[in-house]
Amino acid sequence: MEKVRVLLADDHALFREGLAGIIASQPDMEVVGEASDGLESLVKAQELKPDLILMDVQMPGMDGLEAIRQIKQALPETSVVMLTVRDDDEKLFEALKNGAQGYLLKEIRSQELLAMLRGAMQGEAALSASLAGRVLVEFRRLSRSRLKRDLTDDEEYMLTEREQQVLLQVSDGATDKEIADALTISLNTVKTHVRNILSKLHVSTRREAAKVAKNKGLV
Amino acid sequence: MQKHRVLLVCSGHLFGESMETILRAEADVELIGPWGLGEEVCSRVTEASPSVVLIVDDDSQSEASASLTSAIMEDHPEIPIIRAGLTENVVRVVSTHLLPARGMDLIETIRNLPDAGNPSNERSDINNDTKR
Numbered sequence: 342m343e344k345v346r347v348l349l350a351d352d353h354a355l356f357r358e359g360l361a362g363i364i365a366s367q368p369d370m371e372v373v374g375e376a377s378d379g380l381e382s383l384v385k386a387q388e389l390k391p392d393l394i395l396m397d398v399q400m401p402g403m404d405g406l407e408a409i410r411q412i413k414q415a416l417p418e419t420s421v422v423m424l425t426v427r428d429d430d431e432k433l434f435e436a437l438k439n440g441a442q443g444y445l446l447k448e449i450r451s452q453e454l455l456a457m458l459r460g461a462m463q464g465e466a467a468l469s470a471s472l473a474g475r476v477l478v479e480f481r482r483l484s485r486s487r488l489k490r491d492l493t494d495d496e497e498y499m500l501t502e503r504e505q506q507v508l509l510q511v512s513d514g515a516t517d518k519e520i521a522d523a524l525t526i527s528l529n530t531v532k533t534h535v536r537n538i539l540s541k542l543h544v545s546t547r548r549e550a551a552k553v554a555k556n557k558g559l560v
Numbered sequence: 561m562q563k564h565r566v567l568l569v570c571s572g573h574l575f576g577e578s579m580e581t582i583l584r585a586e587a588d589v590e591l592i593g594p595w596g597l598g599e600e601v602c603s604r605v606t607e608a609s610p611s612v613v614l615i616v617d618d619d620s621q622s623e624a625s626a627s628l629t630s631a632i633m634e635d636h637p638e639i640p641i642i643r644a645g646l647t648e649n650v651v652r653v654v655s656t657h658l659l660p661a662r663g664m665d666l667i668e669t670i671r672n673l674p675d676a677g678n679p680s681n682e683r684s685d686i687n688n689d690t691k692r
Contacts, residue, residue, distance in 0.1 A: 353646055353649055354649070355579075355582075355644060355651070356575055356578055356646060358578070358582060359575070359577070359578020359579055359580075359581050359582050360574070360578050362578065362581035362585060363574075363578060363581050426618060426646050426647070447573060447574050447575060447618060447646060448571075448573045448618060449573065449574055450572065450573065450574065450577065451574055451577045451578075454574060
């Protein structure tokens with residue numbers, strides 16, 4: 342059985358040594374190298390060409406986020422899973438954007454870690470349920486931002502900011518009353534906005550307006 | 561071969577499991593535990609009779625670690641305590657030594673204490689340098 346070749350990158354030597362022992366005890370894994378900072382991890386990755394890198398985020402010199410970016414450029418087939426104490430949305434999203442296959446917290450237990458790593462080797466995302474939820478929230482936020490930018494830039498539509506807000510609510514299936522409550526405006530004002538939106542989007546119904554919003558990447 | 565009886569107290573997270581792996585690999589270490597940080601450690605220490613207590617928490621300076629250290633020092637001053645965590649790249653060794661209450665012994669001890677600014681401790685049996 343071919344073992345998964347693992348490179349460990351973490352500046353905490355004691356943690357790294359213990360983790361190496363846990364991984365080495367697995368029949369399907371072997372530790373092929375260790376690194377104590379991002380630059381060393383990049384050098385060793387290019388030298389050893391591991392299947393999987395377990396990378397800490399915070400390391401001296403080059404941190405894990407920059408290291409993974411460079412490693413994925415040089416070795417796109419290598420899977421990199423971040424393993425960190427830092428429960429930080431910004432670092433989570435940046436790691437994933439830089440190509441991380443997963444982002445795990447060090448409070449995880451070894452059995453779950455090993456299961457996640459095996460899943461990562463099969464193409465699964467090594468993310469806890471809570472972190473996966475936050476990724477979904479961020480994805481929706483980015484989608485809404487893109488819609489707003491598209492609708493603002495597109496001369497054909499020329500929706501006002503308030504009309505964009507109303508359209509987003511319509512896309513979520515909100516009634517006029519729910520939109521009025523959410524945006525703290527009157528029901529009549531909502532109806533006016535909806536009429537204007539339908540006109541500008543050249544559609545006849547709320548459903549069609551929502552479809553346009555979806556095609557622009559909102560939902 | 562005389563074994564070092566090491567009581568491992570940890571949070572149950574990956575770092576604690578890593579330390580367990582390291583300790584179990586040593587032939588001259590008899591591992592007691594691991595026990596959880598929240599368990600009634602102090603009341604069970606006498607029965608366990610460890611030669612050292614190793615407290616492992618992700619945050620080595622957590623309130624749980626500090627409280628447990630104080631309690632063990634109070635009840636069992638003869639047992640050295642080692643604290644390890646992920647938030648710093650050192651381990652902390654806490655031990656109590658009893659001296660005769662004489663000036664010469666006191667002064668000699670002061671002179672032989674390691675430099676407080678140097679994390680390497682000649683008197684420590686367990687340090688953060690790994691054996692390879």
